[in-house]
Amino acid sequence: MLNVIIGIVVIIIIIYLAVVVYQRTQLKQAKAMNLELTRLKNLSLTDQLQAVKQLTLTGDSLTKFQEAQKKYQDVQQTQFPDVAQSLTAAENDAKGVNFLQTRDDVDRVHAKLEAAATNLDQVQATLTNIQKMEQAHQQAVVDLETNYQKLRKTLLNDNSKYGPAIDALEGQLSSIEDTFADFSALTKKGDHQNAEVMLGDLKQATTTLEQKMESIPELYQLNHEQFVNQLQEIESAYAKSRAEGFCFADDDFSMTLKELHQAVQDNLENIKHLDLSFVREQDNEIEKRINGLYDRLETEMKARLFVDKQLDVIDRFIQHAWLQNKTLADELERLSHNYSLEHGEVENTDRLQEQISLINQKYQGDCQTIKDHQAIYSQIEADLKQFQQSLTNIEKKQRALNDSIADLSEEEQQAQQTLEDLNAELHAIHRRIENLNLPGISADYAEYFEMVSKEVQHLKATMNKAKISMDDVQKQLEQIKHDRDQLQEKTSDLIDQSLLAEQVIQYANRYAATNPAMAASIHKAQQQFERDYRYDDSLATIANALDQVEPGAFTRIEDNYYKNKAKTN
Known part of the structure; x- marks a missing residue:
């Protein structure tokens, strides 16, 4: 019996201690939330509201400010008192017989406190954003106006660098300045939300114009001067080379030069209309074709230097091969009286003679085209190199034949x-x-x-x-x-x-x-x-x-x- 009584007493003590610990925990949480409420109350946004209110706001910016102001008033006048009242009730419940309800009270207070804090954060963010946009737009008005004055001054002072594009560039600058005037008006009225949208468009348009103004001088110089000078240089070099007896395979120089002159003029028109991506594509094509003409001229000039140097060398090589073959044929004739030539020596010698004759025929033909001023020197160069190789092979075969018959005796x-x-x-x-x-x-x-x-x-x-x-x-x-x-x-x-x-x-x-x-x-x-x-x-x-x-x-x-x-x- 005594043990039962002791057990009941222990259980009662444990329950009492648990209730005490629970109450203290809930009171501690309530106290913490009370401190947080005090902190939020002390976080006054009145000065910031007053500062923003002094701004001249219209449109979406004014609407957002008014919404923030109303939300702030609601927090101060409604949410804070409600949280304070709920906290008092929670503390009383925790101390009284309704301590079991305290947990739900604390949770509800915590949710109301978080909502109030969130609303304050949103109000502060809205006010800060309006202030930043106002400052940014004011600075943008100054910066953009300075930049446009600089761009207009550049177009005025350096208009020769832009060639036919000057009118289009000035037109685009004027259009941007008109948009800038609208942006300035919105900024002055305080419609910062709509001004922000327009500012993005202004910056993009300004950047695009600056990029065009940076690119056009080089493109204009390339088409207006460099390409024209190169084409004139090629025309002069081509005329001179033709006068000196040069000929070109599939000679389309005149037609190509005419097409390139027209392409350059067309590209100047593209510059006028600011179609710069297409201008670059055409420039690459024009440059490629001009380089092709230069290469053809250079190829023929280098080929002539080679031909002038090697023409006599090949002539002497042909004569040497001819003499060697005649000597070989005479020796075979002499040996044929005493020996049976059974390895095609005579036939091979005759075949070499035919090859030498064919080389000489082609060589004389090349010499005649030079005399007639109809020479395509790159082709003659290729012929001479082939003659050199063929005559070298013939010489090796002659030597082998001579060695074979030299051993007969x-x-x-x-x-x-x-x-x-x-x-x-x-x-x-x-x-x-x-x-x-x-x-x-x-x-x-x-x-x-x-x-x-x-x-x-x-x-x-x-x-x-x-x-x-x-x-x-x-x-x-x-x-x-x-x-x-x-x-x-x-x-x-x-x-x-x-x-x-x-x-x-x-x-x-x-x-x-x-x-x-x-x-x-x-x-x-x-x-x-x-x-x-x-x-x-x-x-x-x-x-x-x-x-x-x-x-x-x-x-x-x-x-x-x-x-x-x-x-x-």
């Missing part, structure tokens, strides 16, 4: 020496075979030796012809060298086999009396050697028989033979 001498060497080798091979004192030679070897001998004789006959084909000679030489190498190999095999067969048969005779099989093998080997001239078979027969009786004996005899042969060689 040397090739013949080398081939003759090789033929003599081959003939000597055949005699040496024949003597080596004879020195062996063999009973005979196999038909295969004899036929191969005879074939190589006939090849040598055929080459000799070819070399003795009145007109030699060095291609045929070289082909035969290659075949003979190959067959000669084969013959050397066959000869070396024949000598080794025959000498080894004799040595092995002689060594095997020591077993003939005691070994019937060896005696039979010796007999067979001797028949293959002396009757059939099959020295390789003879060596194989006796070597196999000896290995049966004395293994390793043949290998020993063979090794000694090749060692002695190496020492001898």
Whole structure:
């Protein structure tokens, strides 16, 4: 029971403390809002209202001022007293038994206080804006009037810089000044809202006029002086160049100059009407076409300098190529009596002669156009450069042809020496075979030796012809060298086999009396050697028989033979 009582007491204490804290919080908030109300009341706008009221206001500006004045009065006379009364009620509720309603009271007071503060801010902003516009417009009247006087003075004193545009510029300035007069009238009347709109238009129009006045002198000078002077300079240079014998491909100078003169006059008319963006577009086109004419004149003048310098050089090059080709043709004619020219040397030389003749024909044609004062020097320059390249290529081909035929005599001498060497080798091979004192030679070897001998004789006959084909000679030489190498190999095999067969048969005779099989093998080997001239078979027969009786004996005899042969060689 005691615990229950204690619990109830604790709860009551907690509730009491919560109520006390809540009341104090709400009273604290009410006190803060009271201070804010006092601050707003002290924020007096009466002086600013009086200052703006002294201004001469009309139109929208007057309407906005009146609305701000009424809103200020409403705040002072209605909103502030209402907030004060609501705050008093909220504080009383917080202290009394209606403390639970205090929160709603405080929220309502806070909303009314914010509304009053917002209205004051709006009033102050409206008054400040009217004052600023009034000051800005007064200053704008002074600044713009000074600026227009300056612009008019510039147009008056420097009217020559603006050419045909002067009337249009003065007209635009007058129109702007008329608008400025209206702006000044609105400013004096205090209609600052409408004056502000007009001020924006005035500034834009003034800026545009200033930009035109800044741009026109350069555009006018470009069309009135620079382009005209350039066109006159081109006309003079063109007439002089034609008098000096210059010609131009697709010569449209006269027509183009006429069109450009008209384009310049048209552009001056565009300047008169202040169509400056179009003027700039036309200026770019005119400048591009004028530069094109200058480039064409310069191209022909530079080309003439090149032609004057290179004309004689190419003439000498043509004559040199002609002489070189004639010398080459004469040499081919001489060589054709002794050699078959099988690589198109004559045809290639004739073809080079045709190319030289064609170059000379074109060159003479260019020279004639110069004499006739019909020369387009840029085209002649291109021709001369092409002649230079073509003649250089011809010279390289002439040199290659000359080098190829210059070796014919040397090739013949080398081939003759090789033929003599081959003939000597055949005699040496024949003597080596004879020195062996063999009973005979196999038909295969004899036929191969005879074939190589006939090849040598055929080459000799070819070399003795009145007109030699060095291609045929070289082909035969290659075949003979190959067959000669084969013959050397066959000869070396024949000598080794025959000498080894004799040595092995002689060594095997020591077993003939005691070994019937060896005696039979010796007999067979001797028949293959002396009757059939099959020295390789003879060596194989006796070597196999000896290995049966004395293994390793043949290998020993063979090794000694090749060692002695190496020492001898």
